[in-house]
Amino acid sequence: MKQLAIAFTGPSNSGKTTIIEKISKKLSKDYKIAIIKHDPKDKAVFDKEGKDSDRFFKSGADVAVVSETRTTMFKHQKSGLNELVEMFGEFDLLMVEGLKTWELPRIGIFRGKIEPGYLPYLQAVAVDESVPKEQLKGLNAEILNLNDTDEIIQYIWKNAVKIGV
Numbered sequence: 001m002k003q004l005a006i007a008f009t010g011p012s013n014s015g016k017t018t019i020i021e022k023i024s025k026k027l028s029k030d031y032k033i034a035i036i037k038h039d040p041k042d043k044a045v046f047d048k049e050g051k052d053s054d055r056f057f058k059s060g061a062d063v064a065v066v067s068e069t070r071t072t073m074f075k076h077q078k079s080g081l082n083e084l085v086e087m088f089g090e091f092d093l094l095m096v097e098g099l100k101t102w103e104l105p106r107i108g109i110f111r112g113k114i115e116p117g118y119l120p121y122l123q124a125v126a127v128d129e130s131v132p133k134e135q136l137k138g139l140n141a142e143i144l145n146l147n148d149t150d151e152i153i154q155y156i157w158k159n160a161v162k163i164g165v
Contacts, residue, residue: 001032001090001091001092002031002091002092002093002162003085003090003091003092003094003162003163003164004092004093004094004156004157004160004161004162004163005081005085005093005094005095005096005104005105005160005161005162005163006093006094006095006096006104006105006106006107006156006159006160006161007095007096007097007098007099007100007102007104007105007106007107008020008095008096008097008098008106008107008108008109009098009100009106009107009108009109009118009121009122010108010109010110010115010118011110011115011118013111014109014110014111015109015111015128015146016097016098016109017037017097019109019126019146019149019152020035020095020097022149023095023149023152023153023156024095026149026153027092027093027153031092031093032090032091032092032093033091033092033093033094033095034088034091034093034094034095035094035095035096035097036081036084036094036095036096036097036099037096037097037098038096038097038098038099047074053065053072053074056074057074057076060076062074062075062076073087081096081102081104081163085163085164086164093156093160094163100118100121104161104163105123105124105159105160105161106121106122106123106124107122107123107124107125107126107144107152107155108121108122108124108125108126108141109125109126109127109146110125110126110127110131110146111127111128111130111131111146112130112131113131113132113135114127114131114135114136114139119139119140119141122141123141123142123159124141124142124143124144124155124159125139125141125142125143125144126144126145126146126152127143127144127145127146128145128146128147142155
C-alpha cells in the first residue's frame with residue numbers, strides 16, 4: 001500500500017466534494033482510497049433520531065456500528081490525522097477535504113475568484129474558466145484545470161506525501 005495523502009481546501013460550493021468524488025471513482029478501480037471530510041460547523045447528520053446508535057451516542061458513549069460491509073464510528077472528541085490513518089488501516093491514497101491546518105500538500109479549489117485567505121496553505125490551485133486569468137498571475141502555486149480530473153490525478157501522484165506507520 002502506498003499510504004499517500006493530499007488535501008483539498010476552498011470556500012463552500014467551490015467543487016471540493018465533486019472533484020474528490022470524481023478522483024475517487026476513477027482511482028478506486030485500481031487503488032484503495034480513503035477520504036476525511038471536515039465538518040467545521042458540526043452540522044452533518046449521520047444517524048436517524050431514535051435509532052440505537054443515535055441513542056447510544058446521546059448517552060455519552062463513543063459508538064462503533066459494525067456490519068458485514070462497513071464500520072461507522074461516532075466519537076465525542078475530534079481525531080487527529082495519525083489516529084484516523086491508523087483507523088483506516090491500509091490504503092493507497094488518503095484525500096482530506098478541509099482541515100487546512102493539517103500539514104499536507106494542498107490543492108485549493110476555486111470558482112469565480114481566488115480567495116486570498118487560503119493561499120498560505122496551498123501548493124496548487126485548481127480553477128475553472130470562471131476565475132479571471134489576471135487572478136492567476138503571480139500565484140506561488142501550480143495552476144490546475146478543475147475540469148481535468150486526469151491532470152489533477154497526475155499532480156496528486158507527483159506531490160502527495162507518505163503518511164502512516
